[in-house]
Amino acid sequence: MxxxxxxxxxxxxxxxxxxxxxxxxxxxxxxxxxxxxxxxxxxxxxxxxxKPAQALAVLETGAFRQYGFDEADLALMCASHNSEARHIARARAMLAKAGAAESDLRCGGHAALSEAVNRAWIKADYVPTAVCNNCSGKHAGMLAAARALGEPPADYHLxxxxxxxxxxxxxxxxxxxxxxxxxxxxxxxxxxxxxxxxxxxxxxxxxxxxxxxxxxxxxxxxxxxxxxxxxxxxxxxxxxxxxxxxxxxxxxxxxxxxxxxxxxxxxxxxxxxxxxxxxxxxxxxxxxxxxxxxxxxxxxxxxxxxxxxxxxxxxxxxxxxxxxxxxxxxxxxxxxxxxxxxxxxxxxxxxxxxxxxxxxxxxxxxxxxxxxxxxxxxxAPGQDFSLPPVDSGKDAWLFLAACWVIEALVHDETREDLTDDITGFGFSFGIFQDYYSSYEPFLGAGNIAVIGTSTMVIQAALVHPGDGLFINYLTRVSSSIGGCFAYCPCVLYVDEWFVQRKGMAFGIMWSAGGFGGVVLPLLFEVLLTSYGFATALRIWAGILAALAIPLSFFVKPRLPPSATTNLRPFNIRFVTSKGFLLHQIANIVQATGYFLPGIYLPSYARSTFGTSTFFSALTLMLANISTTIGSVVMGSMTDKLQTTTCIAISAIGASTGTLLVWGLSSSLGVLYGFCVMYGLFAGCWTSIWPGIMRDIARRGEPEGQRHTDPVMIFGLLSAGRGIGNLASGPLSESLVEGMTWKGEAIGGYGSGYGPLIVYTGVTALFAGSSFIWKRLGLL
Structure with a gap:
């Protein structure tokens, strides 16, 4: 040419x-x-x-929707503005929406492009700062994009x-x-x-x-x-x-x-x-x-x-x-x-x-x-491709909503014991235990508590096919496998959909277990009483299929398959780190006592206070309602506070409620108060896990432990919780056997459940040991 x-x-x-x-x-x-x-x-x-092309890159990170930017904000991203008051105000508003400060901007102040503005600054002896830069809108947008991607915001300009x-x-x-x-x-x-x-x-x-x-x-x-x-x-x-x-x-x-x-x-x-x-x-x-x-x-x-x-x-x-x-x-x-x-x-x-x-x-x-x-x-490759936003937006909330319902159906036990009661029974097991203890073919069986607390593999291995419980165990095994397939993607993909609000997301998802625990006890009480356990289980299977199968289509990764073909990191060196081991020990010990109130509260209320079936089941309902609230609140706190601070709050609240409120309870009303406290403080325990995952994967780990997959940490924490759950089954039998201290102590301690109350409270308190280790410099 x-x-x-x-x-x-x-x-x-x-x-x-x-x-x-x-x-x-x-x-x-x-x-x-x-x-x-x-x-x-x-x-x-x-x-x-x-700038318009740079703004497009920001839009495609999802930052625009995530932080609620509007068209005027987008125009400012494309601007070389006059630094007029409206421009500076909007740039500051963009920073506020993204949770950033002016000091986070990697641009400096300069004389305004507008002569009128510049003269006014000189007259007022005003020294322009970064937000006055004619490119401040672009910088604010890119800073928000870095946050939306979960990347270090400090170097967004490099x-x-x-x-x-x-x-x-x-x-x-x-x-x-x-x-x-x-x-x-x-x-x-x-x-x-x-x-x-x-x-x-x-x-x-x-x-x-x-x-x-x-x-x-x-x-x-x-x-x-x-x-x-x-x-x-x-x-x-x-x-x-x-x-x-x-x-x-x-x-x-x-x-x-x-x-x-x-x-x-x-x-x-x-x-x-x-x-x-x-x-x-x-x-x-x-x-x-x-x-x-x-x-x-x-x-x-x-x-x-x-x-x-x-x-x-x-x-x-x-x-x-x-x-x-x-x-x-x-x-x-x-x-x-x-x-x-x-x-x-x-x-x-x-x-x-x-x-x-x-x-x-x-x-x-x-x-x-x-x-x-x-x-x-x-x-042009990727022309039609755009990542949905993290932490907000329709896709993220649909994903979380689907996970919430699946969690409510497939239940909290998938994360608490990946081989346990995954078909929605966990928070309702007290209702099933009452039924099993009162009707054939389970009447008189001495190991009923193990159904709800032992792993399904061990249960299946120990029970002979001729036993009356075999079908029940076999049902749990198959449902556990299906539950894992339905639930594990929820955990896996939360890490992609939520970054800054990950704790909140896990808390919301796990709160569904508590919500299910409110509804399911009532449902199962009606079904078991009206139809017997076999028909009740078939009805429940139909409900699971009708709700869980359609929702599973919303449980999908944020990143498309082409962007996720590489294997996830498989670095397990963290298992030998002091931080992980101390957290895991506390996690296992807490789990050995955590499930006991959920198993025994209905029986305790009925035997101690002579309550009807409804009012005994109400203990579980109150605990689960408060668990729903506590999980969301603690999840959000995990995003903002130190992990060990959240652990201390949970441990002190749960142990105080158990040892002082339940232990000294002399009326049904006080027992209900304990149920609320226990749900709020103990029920939120797993909502702290995202903080533990974050700390182990990203903070203060040696060079060899980089690229640790947080989901791997989650899996091992779940396994540890399963170990504690497994141990709690036979342990609970020994704690209530013989009705120790019955009539010899005050309140709940003299009800025959005293050792169980003490053990639950002590293990809840030990869960807070990580707070001490942190203060001693061990974490």
């Missing part, structure tokens, strides 16, 4: 004073180079003209940070380039600045304008599915046209250009004489031979912004974009005057270039020479 030396000249008294060389590329949505001036392949630092890696890929895809053909420098605001062929920058703007057209066309055709990237690009286009004052400000060319053209185009300045324009398809673009929308990229060789604006207006005029009246609104930018301090005309500005019609020539990114026509969008 022949490169012309197109230029704009300024003269004084007819003598040329300055010559500003001009480079222009006009491309269409299909990747065709339609018109040019100067060198349309000039490698150009886009500077702030790249070229190898995951946010910038996404920016590089997104920009290359929009430009129709291989990423290796985009080079990178450092911008004035401290972020990476892309350098690419001028026509490729035009391609970016054609894609943005084309997305607005494509979205409108899809809506008119009532298409059920529109590519997510198309939606995101259209959102950027509309944000800029609906809030042009955020993109620039009072008196700024970008703002006035978009206001004058009223949604027909977007325009964005890049420092040192670079500009991008995206124009939606119309009769005007069709007359130019364009396929779809048009993108224009302009570069002034010497970086003059004043000349840049005049050239942009001249390009629009030569292409016939907009009416004469529309362009007249911008005449102060187009037809520049040269006046001295007395208002005398001293010279003129001559826009002496003419666009060359290239008859739809396409450029090859590698050779940068004319080649056959191509459609860069068809080959």
């Amino acid at each position: 022949t490169v012309s030396l197109d230029s704009v000249t300024t003269d004084r008294g007819g003598i040329i004073e300055n010559r500003h060389y001009v480079h222009v590329a006009v491309v269409d949505q299909a990747g065709n180079l339609l018109y040019s001036a100067g060198d349309p392949s000039r490698i150009t630092l886009a500077r702030s003209a790249a 070229l190898d940070h995951p946010v910038q890696v996404r920016v590089k890929q997104v920009l290359a895809e929009l430009a129709g380039l291989d990423a290796k053909h985009v080079r990178w420098g450092i911008d004035g605001c401290n972020l990476p600045a892309p350098a690419l062929a001028l026509w490729a920058l035009g391609q970016v703007y054609a894609a943005l304008a084309g997305a607005a057209d494509d979205l409108d066309a899809a809506r008119q055709a009532e298409l059920p599915v529109v590519p997510e990237r198309t939606r995101h690009m259209a959102s950027i286009y509309h944000a800029m046209t609906r809030y042009p004052e955020m993109v620039g400000g009072d008196g700024r060319f970008c703002t006035e250009l978009m206001q004058a053209f009223d949604g027909a185009l977007i325009g964005k300045l890049g420092a040192d004489g670079c500009y991008g324009v995206g124009i939606r398809a119309s009769e005007e673009t069709i007359s130019l031979g364009a396929e779809g929308s048009i993108g224009i990229a302009v570069k002034i060789e010497d970086g003059s912004v004043e000349i840049l604006y005049a050239v942009v207006m001249e390009v629009l005029a030569q292409l016939g974009i907009g009416t004469l009246d529309t362009r007249e609104k911008l005449t102060q930018f187009h037809h520049l005057k040269r006046l001295n301090t007395m208002g005398v005309t001293t010279g003129r500005v001559s826009l002496g270039f003419k666009l060359d019609n290239l008859n739809a020539t396409s450029l090859n990114a590698a050779s940068e020479q004319p080649v056959s026509l191509r459609n860069s969008h068809e080959d």
Whole structure:
């Protein structure tokens, strides 16, 4: 391609004073180079003209929805603003939404681009800070993106940070380039600045304008599915046209250009004489031979912004974009005057270039020479791909809602003992125990408690097929296997869907076990009384199938299969670390006592206070209601407080409730109070696990323990809880055998359940030992 030396000249008294060389590329949505001036392949630092593409990368992290950003925020992400009060206020609001501070920004303050604002600052002796930077919106967006991805936010500005890696890929895809053909420098605001062929920058703007057209066309055709990237690009286009004052400000060319053209185009300045324009398809673009929308990229060789604006207006005029009246609104930018301090005309500005019609020539990114026509969008990888947001958004909440229901059905015991009572019986087992103890074929069996607390593998091995309990055990084994398949993905994928609010997510999910414990005891009481255990189990199986199977389709990974083909980390060296061992010991000991109240409370209430079946079952209901609340609250606390602090709160509350309230209880009302306390403080124990997982996987571990999978930690904590659960079965039999202390002590201690109460309280207190180890420097 022949490169012309197109230029704009300024003269004084007819003598040329300055010559500003001009480079222009006009491309269409299909990747065709339609018109040019100067060198349309000039490698150009886009500077702030790249901001819409950078904003797209932020959108695709899910940060926009996660932190509740609106269109005006999105416009500010694309802005080189005046630092007016509205711009600074919005930048601060964006930081607040993302839970960040101004000190987290990696840009500095500078004199305002607006002379009026700058004069006001000088008059007020105001020193601008980072939030006053004209790029503060972009920085706030990228900081939020880092948080949404769960990546270290402090380094979001570095070229190898995951946010910038996404920016590089997104920009290359929009430009129709291989990423290796985009080079990178450092911008004035401290972020990476892309350098690419001028026509490729035009391609970016054609894609943005084309997305607005494509979205409108899809809506008119009532298409059920529109590519997510198309939606995101259209959102950027509309944000800029609906809030042009955020993109620039009072008196700024970008703002006035978009206001004058009223949604027909977007325009964005890049420092040192670079500009991008995206124009939606119309009769005007069709007359130019364009396929779809048009993108224009302009570069002034010497970086003059004043000349840049005049050239942009001249390009629009030569292409016939907009009416004469529309362009007249911008005449102060187009037809520049040269006046001295007395208002005398001293010279003129001559826009002496003419666009060359290239008859739809396409450029090859590698050779940068004319080649056959191509459609860069068809080959751009990942164009239709967008990750849903973490910590919020429809997909994340649907996932969590599905997990919640599955947890309520498949029950807490999947996580407490992966081979135990997984079919929803865990919190209702007291009801089953009453039934088993009162009706054939279980009447008189001495090992009923083991059904609800021993592992299913051991149960199946110990029970002879001729035994009356064999069918019951076999049912538990098969349901345990199915429960694991249904429940384990819930645990596995929480780590992908929730980052900053992971504890809250686990707490909400695990609260379902408590909710199920409110409803299921009542349900099973009715079913067992009305139909017997066999029919009751069949009805329950039907409920499981009707609810769990459809919901399982929402339990899916956040990352698509193509992005998760690598094996998850399998580093188990952490099992020998002091931190894990101390947490695990406390976890196992706590589990040996935790399940005992759930098994014996209904029997205790009936034998001690002579309550009816309903009021004895109410003990479980109250414990489970409070467990639901406690799990959510403790999960949220785990996201904010030190893990050992949460452990101490749980241990002190549970042990106090057990030893003082249950142990000294003399009435049914006091017992109900214990049930509430126990559910709140002991029932929330596993909601602390995300904190333990986080601490072991990410904090203070030696080099050899990096890349530890938190889910592996979860699995071993569950196994430890299962060991404790297994031990609690036969242990509970020995604790209540002989009704020790009955009639010899006060309150609950003299009810025959005294040793069980003491053991439960002591193990609950020991669960808080990690708090002591932390203070002693062992954790």
